[in-house]
Ligand SMILES: Nc1nc2c(ncn2[C@@H]2O[C@H](COP(=O)(O)OP(=O)(O)O)[C@@H](O)[C@H]2O)c(=O)[nH]1
């Protein structure tokens with residue numbers, strides 16, 4: 001199984017060397033760091049750590065991931081693993097994330113921090129996750145416990161999902177569309193810790209509000225249409 005890793009990174013020069021150093025390299029073919037106009041040495045430390053670097057001028061987590069995927073498309077892997085560049089995930093747990101895919105049981109595996117983690121999640125992340133997962137469950141009957149960034153997905157499933165979100169909605173869009181399209185999903189517990197360096201999303205007011213609004217907007221946008229009581233779908237007898 002060919003596995004490539006994608007790391008979106010914005011000003012992560014302090015954390016990135018540790019992240020790259022902890023990736024179990026025998027399991028991974030390529031590591032791509034998607035740099036979003038970092039003002040520090042993110043790109044340099046990424047290259048020094050053995051990663052390929054792509055640059056995305058438009059800010060945003062999703063935009064960075066899409067740029068990295070376009071780079072991988074030349075010679076696609078079997079599986080893409082997404083990982084944050086802030087050292088809050090534990091890259092050494094990557095093989096556990098791959099197991100359900102290797103066993104043929106799943107095409108998408110979410111690393112769940114609420115099943116496994118101790119510290120690291122802010123109260124607003126916990127609340128936001130709980131609301132989003134409850135919505136996914138009531139809309140689609142799928143049982144997720146997290147929208148965590150550390151996740152693995154087959155290249156083939158990723159193509160079917162046609163992801164579009166260019167910022168905070170990236171993770172939830174993947175889970176919504178996987179549920180809609182019947183992509184086989186699994187969760188494995190992963191560990192989590194406080195990041196190194198400064199948070200750009202959940203640790204800032206702008207990031208927290210932006211992410212919450214985007215997640216709710218996408219859940220509403222993709223929600224199945226509500227049928228009025230007594231109405232029948234078109235064409236039914
Ligand atoms: N490429 C890119 N990465 C970003 C952007 N914003 C955040 N990140 C990265 O996404 C990951 C998660 O962001 P982080 O600040 O840790 O958010 P938090 O985990 O919610 O506190 C980190 O690896 C960041 O460097 C962005 O606009 N572009």
Ligand SMILES: [Mg+2]
Pocket residue numbers: 084086088195199
């Ligand atoms: Mg983080």
